[in-house]
Amino acid sequence: MIVIADGGSTKTNWCLINEAGRKILFNTEGYNPYFSSTEYIVESLRKSLPDHLEVEKLTEVNYYGAGCSTDAKRKIVADAMKQIFVNAEINIGHDLLASCRALLGDEPGFAAILGTGTNSCLYDGTDISLNIDSLGYFLGDEGSGCFIGKRILSDYMKGYMPKGLRESFYDNFALTNEDIFDHIYNKPLPNRFCASFSKFLYDYKDNYEEYTFSTIEYAFTAFFENLVIHYPNYKDYTLNCVGSVGYSFRDILSVVADKYEMGIGKIIRSPIDDLVNYHLNSAKKK
Template identity: 90%
Template sequence: MIVIADGGSTKTNWCLINEAGRKIHFNTEGYNPYFSDTDYIVDSLRKTLPDHIEADKLLEVYYYGAGCSTDANKKIVADAMQQIFLNAKINIGHDLLASCRALLGDQPGFAAILGTGTNSCLYDGTDITLNIDSLGYFLGDEGSGCFIGKRILSDYMKGYMPKGLRESFYDNFALTNEDIFDNIYNKPLPNRFCASFSKFLYDYKDSYEDYTFATIEYAFTAFFDNLVVHYPNYKDYTLNVVGSVGYSFRDILSVVADRYEMGVGKLIRSPIDDLVDYHMNKSRKKA
């Protein structure tokens, strides 16, 4: 039995493939090693892994995670996985590579993540050949849920948000300015806190179309200006994106991409199904 996982900063999607080839899907929270240490990940998995998952019987784990871009960060996650999946070979990769494999398979192209955070790269069909660092939620992550959430929170706190939407925001969250400051500066996982408000905007987008369009267009324009256009010959590629933000606001993303003369390719919410197919195809070829 093997398990394949795509871990974002907010949620991890898992798929176990048993001896009969049956796929068993389940979810846990996200584990970004920039914010979660080994003990935290182990504790969370012990609490949230479904009871029917026989962890000690797994032979291989393929975990692709946000923040797993350095050897030190990969070790944080690998050490945690080894404590849970005692008899498995642990393979840790970056979530950007998972996105490439899900979006492009063995074909070269441009791939991006627009979820809680942002990432992007050029891919040669096997490896990532160029990655412009998005610099994380504090300095960058343009186009991400966190970037959008920060704009929403700023507009709410400054009183720039449309009156009716501001009232709905308070009805939903009952947050004061002091509460927001406390969550951002004093509590753990501020990136996840900020990103959560992009869903609020999506839920009210039909009632506040102008505000939604302006907010999301601003985020995706920043994504292009600060990241996409700096890839050599970017117009020669199609825009392939994985992530809830890119997928949910794909109509606005397409408008912005067209403005930058970049065609739109594959847009998916989650890479897990395509990633599982990638690994199963690889296994068949080896056999």
């Protein structure tokens, strides 16, 4: 039995392929090694993996994760997986490569992640050929849920948010400015905290279309200005994207992409189905 997993900073989508070839899907929280230690990942997996999952029978685990971009960060995750999946071969890759394989398969092109965080690259059909670092939630991640959430929080705290939306925000979260500062500066996973508010805006978008459009357009314009347009000949590619933010606001993403003369390709919420198919097809070719 093998497992394929796509791990973002917030959620990990897993697919078990059993001896009969049946696909069994399940989820856990996300494990970004910039924020999660080996010990934390082990404890979380022990609590959240399905009871019916016979971990000792797994022979291969292919895990693609946010933050798994260096040997040191991959080791944090690999060491945790080895403690859980004791008999399996452990393969740790970057979630950006998972997105490329899900979006483009064996074809070259441009791929991006717009979820809790942001990432982007050129893909040569086998591997990532060029990646401009998005610099994470503190210095960059333009276009991400965290980037949008920070803008929402700033508007709420400064009183710039439309009155009715601001009241709904407080009704939903009952957060004071002091509470928000405490979450951002003193509590763990501030990127996930900020990103959670992009869903709030999506839920209220029909009632506050102008505010929603301006906020999301600002984020996606920053994504293009700081990342996309710096790729050589970017207009020669279509914009292929994975992630809840890109998918949920794909209408606005299309408007912004059109301004930069970049066509829209494949936009999906999660890569797991296409990623599993990629691995199954690759296995058939061996």
